Amino acid sequence: MSEAAGAPRRLRVFLETRRTDSWWAFQLFTLLVLTAFVAYATQRVFVDAHYEWGPYLSPFYSPVLFGDSRHALFGPKPEWWPSWAPFSPALLILAIPAGFRFTCYYYRGAYYKAFWADPPACAVGEPGLRGRRFRGEHRWPLILQNVHRYFLYLSVVVVGFLAYDVYLATQFEDGFGIGVGTVLFAVNIVLIAGYTFGCHSMRHLLGGRRDVLPKSAIGRACYQGCSRLNRRHMLFAWLSLFTVWSCDVYVRLLSMGVIRDIRIL
Amino acid sequence: MTAHPTRRVTLRIWRGDRNDGRFVDYVADVDEGMVVLDAVHLVQATQAPDLAVRWNCKAGKCGSCSAEVNGMPRLMCMTRIDQLPADEPITVEPMAAFPLVRDLVTDVRWNYEVKKKIRPFRPRKPDAADGTWRMDQEDVDRVQEFRKCIECFLCQNVCHVLRDHDKHAEFIGPRFFVYAAALEMHPLDTEDRLADLRHRDGIGYCNITKCCTVVCPEHITITDNAIIPLKERVADRFYDPIRRALRVLFGD
Structure with a gap:
């Protein structure tokens, strides 16, 4: 028996832990990837160019409400748009998927840890300055995270447009075709739909809010399907983030003439 | 040997x-x-x-x-x-x-004191002629997971709201959200615990780190199946103006 170095039992020092695993690795991954994505998307949202090529429309800009694009639903840039304000179709639409992800239960837990260090990881010491002043999502401002369900409703509409974009991505000038972009868009919509329809708020809407689950075959299938997707919500959250990012980069590079699309069919 | x-x-x-x-x-x-x-x-x-x-x-x-x-x-x-x-x-x-x-x-006595405050099971009136109830298996299955809890309090221990922020007076912790969910989602239960969950039990303090789920030795999906569904029900009641309007117009 020997005395080891005396350490305080209560861990109050930032990042102090007696965990021996690489608890920091996933937090670092989250920090780096989300920072890179937010930086890219923030820059991208102000770019009113290179968002379409051939049959492809970048999911960052879809649906195009206004703009100089054949995809524009309501015509060109509106005259009432302030002349001093930057314009891009993404400015009008990107808030929906961004808000959906920002208020998503999975991402909340992930960025509270990676960015806020609240906590840095399970059983790892927090910055001591917070102490009992911690408010969580109990009070302002994070109580606003409860708006998540409204972003879900809007995102379902966006998913519909993204699905239509996959169809459009098969309509080349010479008729039906499949390019690398088509495949990328198809994979993207599967993962985005998996992420959106496996959302916790969707699960609540489809049956979780009741003590008795839906009894109709359709209602039961919807709730059970949503629950199955929900079990993989984290996976869908990450994969769909990468695919939507990849789709935009792909279209952007095609449009800039940096790469060429490869036709499979 | x-x-x-x-x-x-x-x-x-x-x-x-x-x-x-x-x-x-x-x-x-x-x-x-x-x-x-x-x-x-x-x-x-x-x-x-x-x-x-x-x-x-x-x-x-x-x-x-x-x-x-x-x-x-x-x-x-x-x-x-x-x-x-x-x-x-x-x-x-x-x-x-x-x-x-x-x-x-x-000394884990605090947990037992918290448990006493949660409104107990209050079943609806028996709906069968023999004075018992009928429930669908899938409705009971949903809350059955929560009954696996062995009250080891590892989830309470790892939750940073208690561990780091000492919110014992305002936050009941994951174990008791699981307990409340087992009662609140039960198909026979008629008690209403949502106001308690929001105000007294501090469900809003949970910021979904999922550490409770990670350490649960019974592999109860605490965050996804208990806490978030309760948060959504609390949002329905207190934070969703459309749901509130629908409730006023058409009832619960």
């Missing part, structure tokens, strides 16, 4: 009470398949007869031997030594979220 290979390990065990304490290293030869609780018992039997440790079933079902092994909340009886790094001491310390009694034993 086959001789079991032994391994020499250093157990760095917290010794002390509320006023003072320190880690003490004990070297022990452990056999293949031993768990941390076995090793602690070995130390207790051969080197530290005054070592305080709470345990009972040694089968992961009583929830008594909760502690922190290498910094993570775990049941000592379910943590195999051969799954821990061999080249460094194994730290064993009491749960950090509760007052220390002595050595590895903490």
Whole structure:
């Protein structure tokens, strides 16, 4: 028996832990990837160019409400748009998927840890300055995270447009075709739909809010399907983030003439 | 008889009470398949007869031997030594979220006081002629998961709202959100706990770190199946203006 170095039992020092695993690795991954994505998307949202090529429309800009694009639903840039304000179709639409992800239960837990260090990881010491002043999502401002369900409703509409974009991505000038972009868009919509329809708020809407689950075959299938997707919500959250990012980069590079699309069919 | 290979390990065990304490290293030869609780018992039997440790079933079902092994909340009886790094001491310390009694034993009475405050099960009137109820299996299955809880309080211990922010007076913790969910989602229950959950029980303090789910030895999906559904029900009631309007117009 020997005395080891005396350490305080209560861990109050930032990042102090007696965990021996690489608890920091996933937090670092989250920090780096989300920072890179937010930086890219923030820059991208102000770019009113290179968002379409051939049959492809970048999911960052879809649906195009206004703009100089054949995809524009309501015509060109509106005259009432302030002349001093930057314009891009993404400015009008990107808030929906961004808000959906920002208020998503999975991402909340992930960025509270990676960015806020609240906590840095399970059983790892927090910055001591917070102490009992911690408010969580109990009070302002994070109580606003409860708006998540409204972003879900809007995102379902966006998913519909993204699905239509996959169809459009098969309509080349010479008729039906499949390019690398088509495949990328198809994979993207599967993962985005998996992420959106496996959302916790969707699960609540489809049956979780009741003590008795839906009894109709359709209602039961919807709730059970949503629950199955929900079990993989984290996976869908990450994969769909990468695919939507990849789709935009792909279209952007095609449009800039940096790469060429490869036709499979 | 086959001789079991032994391994020499250093157990760095917290010794002390509320006023003072320190880690003490004990070297022990452990056999293949031993768990941390076995090793602690070995130390207790051969080197530290005054070592305080709470345990009972040694089968992961009583929830008594909760502690922190290498910094993570775990049941000592379910943590195999051969799954821990061999080249460094194994730290064993009491749960950090509760007052220390002595050595590895903490005072978890607060949890039982919290449980008493949660509104009990209040079934609807029997709907069958024989004075009993009828429920669909799938409706009961949903809450059955929550009944696996063994009240080891590892989830309470790892939750940073209690562990780091000491919100014991305003936040009931994951264990009791699971308990509340088992009652609130039960197909026969008619009690309304949503106002309690929002105001008194502090469900909004949970910021969904999922640490409770990670440490649960019964693998209850605490965050996704209990806490978030309750948060959504609270949002329905208190934070969703459209739902509120629909409730006013068409009732619940």
